[in-house]
Amino acid sequence: MSDIRKLGFIGLGVMGEPMCRNLAIKQSFPVLAYDTQAAPLERLAHSIAVAKSVGQVMRETDLVFLSLPSGEVVAKICEQPDGLLANCRSGQIIVDLSTSPVELTRELYEKFKAKGVLLIDAPVARTRAAAEAGTLSIMVGAQEPEFAQIKPFLSTFATEITLCGPVGCGQVVKILNNMVLFETVAALSEARAIAKKAGVDPKKLFETLALGSADSFALRNHGLKAMIPGDFPERAFSVEYAAKDLRYALDLAEQTEVDAAGARNVRRLFELSVARGDGDLYHPVISRVLEDKVY
Template sequence: MAMTSFQRIGFVGLGVMGEPICRNLARKSGLPVTAFDLDPHPLERLGQYGVQSAADIAAAATDADVVFLSLPSGAVVEQICRGPGGLLAAGRQGLVIVDLSTSSVDVTRALAADFARQSIAFVDAPVARTRAAAEAGTLSVMVGADASDFERVRPLIATFANEITLCGPVGCGQVVKILNNMILFETVVAIAEAKAIAERAGVDPALLFDTLAKGSADSFALRNHGMKAVLPGVFPERAFSVEYARKDLGYALRLAGETGVDARGARTVDGWFEEAIKAGDGAKYHPVISARIGASKPDPDRQS
């Protein structure tokens, strides 16, 4: 049971990550949880863990003193907060909102300022790792909050995460998560390029990846995205899709523009994402771009 000053939890968004996160909160926090999602099926599954179903967003927040959001984009977060019957309208003084979604930094900070005017705390706490980690309660969470808000929400976050990092004030959690994903996406491109070159040069890609994992090219991306997706060519739907990945990369490119950084590596990845979406692969697991990289021909204008 989590030691916390909160009495009741609200939860909005029970998708791929939200459902297992909500289940862990219900099982381990010792607090009642009321949740809302447009899809009734996860609500039905969570019922056996004591999660109550809310009729709408406002109902999920009415009696709660902390509300978690797990939504597909910053645009949806903004809609949930600013729309009719949303959290800005339904929230009351003293409420704490914890956004587990990956959202743009500017939207996050603007929402936090608007909630602060109503004496509502807004914490950005985007999650990293996989659905399997969400199921196991071993996510990594990057938090943007003031220190006192962080200490209040940390015990609840600990029900679904084993790495919790305070990255700075509001918005800083999003900065770190966005850059985490940018690095991952760029690394997957490097892995896909290496596989394609190795195959054409007569080296078994499985041997290549196994050998790279023993040296300085080893990485989480190599062992997971490379060995489990790029190598076997397995790119399921209902995983972290190209469309979602491109959304997160877009946040990184926007942040690069705002900070005056020439992020040409990230722009290269964005080009591959764009090609995959145009080819009809937008709903597939994002390492699917490796198939396009593997089939690509060199650009003669870029050859030395």
Template sequence: MSNPTHIGFIGLGVMGEPICRNLARKSGARVMAFDLSKEPLQRLAADGVKTAATPAEVMQQCDVVFLSLPSGEVVAALSRDANGLLANARAGQIVIDLSTSSVNTTRELAGEFQGRQARWVDAPVARTRAAAEAGTLAVFVGATPELFAQVRPLIATFAADIALCGPVGCGQVVKILNNMMLFEHVVAISEAKNIGERAGVDPKVLFETLTQGSADSFALRNHGMKAVLPGEFPERAFSVRYAQKDLHYALQLADETGVDARGAKLVDEWFDQAIASGAGDQYHPVISTLMARKD
């Protein structure tokens, strides 16, 4: 298993397709993939990726199976389907979930796969599609040190920074909190832009000057400078709806751990407002356009 000869991949969306391509090009293994859409499968065929007819076929043919799916709910449904991942899991197989899922779902599924003598790794990814294409994602892993050592070389085909965060579920904890902090920062950036502009400061001057002080951050230089400042909030980026899904995982975790996460709750209100205004499918910093108070 340290050098798997057959790798499976399920879910070829915005992030999944370039991750799968890097695995096919760099892992030295044969890769089989499944997706409901035919287009990414057709594009990946040029890199030798074989098309599977069903997720069951991927599980039956592959030693290691990667998942890159929209939510933990989708992961759980696919796993527990009558002819799904669990029904076709076997002893020694490794399933690596790159999706962002709830911590509870992750740990429950890990236990269910363990009952089939298969192993589960949560490895949610961070950064952009461009990073996925370049193979420079950040990945937060929940696994035993021994299992981490086994899967790390495969993850390294598409990631530049790989962190073992603790046992199963801990990768999801770190990813969820990473996104929660980012969303809260985007709210602060959006507030600053709107206040500064109305108080007479050019937003470009404001943001460029803030990068020179203690307010500087990745979020300011990327979400602020590249989305909020030019007002560019495309679809098929990290949309409000997807962001809110991750935020709800964080709020669920806060509730379970007894933490009053007021900042995260405020972000949730902005996401609700964005969806109500028809902007739910746009890049999540679009909330910056909603802050002009109507007196």
């Protein structure tokens, strides 16, 4: 594998922009970045060079990071005429920080492998605030030598970096991480609605649950910080984005012949939340569905 001299970064959205900023600031290699929107490129202009296309990023860099909204977008930029496959060269490494379907990840791995290019899946977990602070959690699908090679770069924006197995395994773990989170948020939504109607202050409920065996990251963050104050901003992890990740989990469940009934229940809540006009809001907003008695 060729030496790394220049880094590429494609996708400067909610998570990509702060990750790219940390990457550019905390290591010594130049970074060439691309996004369809001008604003994040302008905000990062002091620490990156700006590419005119994804093809340019691939032609001019050695290690390319992707942070894109879906596996469908990852597939598009890989396979479009001026995309990554058309412009790659032997010895390059692509690290997909996006959450993508496992099957797609493994298919793209084989296509790039045929050209001497390594694709590594490294989806990220935690919040935008964690991306800005450089404290993300990353689940990696790779072999040990390649993992060791990219880990220092991942460490610029993550504090927990786990090798989960060969290619695709990072996506498996990330998708299941999100499935469990969504199911926990659904359980908290149910508990909140029941407590409120039974005469218990939901805030008191959640604060007390946090002291016992029902405590969880979701309770302390999605519950106490979002559901209780009713704070469901846009440009956070929206219902529609969450529904996309849950679809990947349900597809994986079907492929592995597992009856994921809990995940299907959450899918129903997501569908109802979108129907009431909350699709662009932070996904704990599904708690409103139970308040509306539409479930």
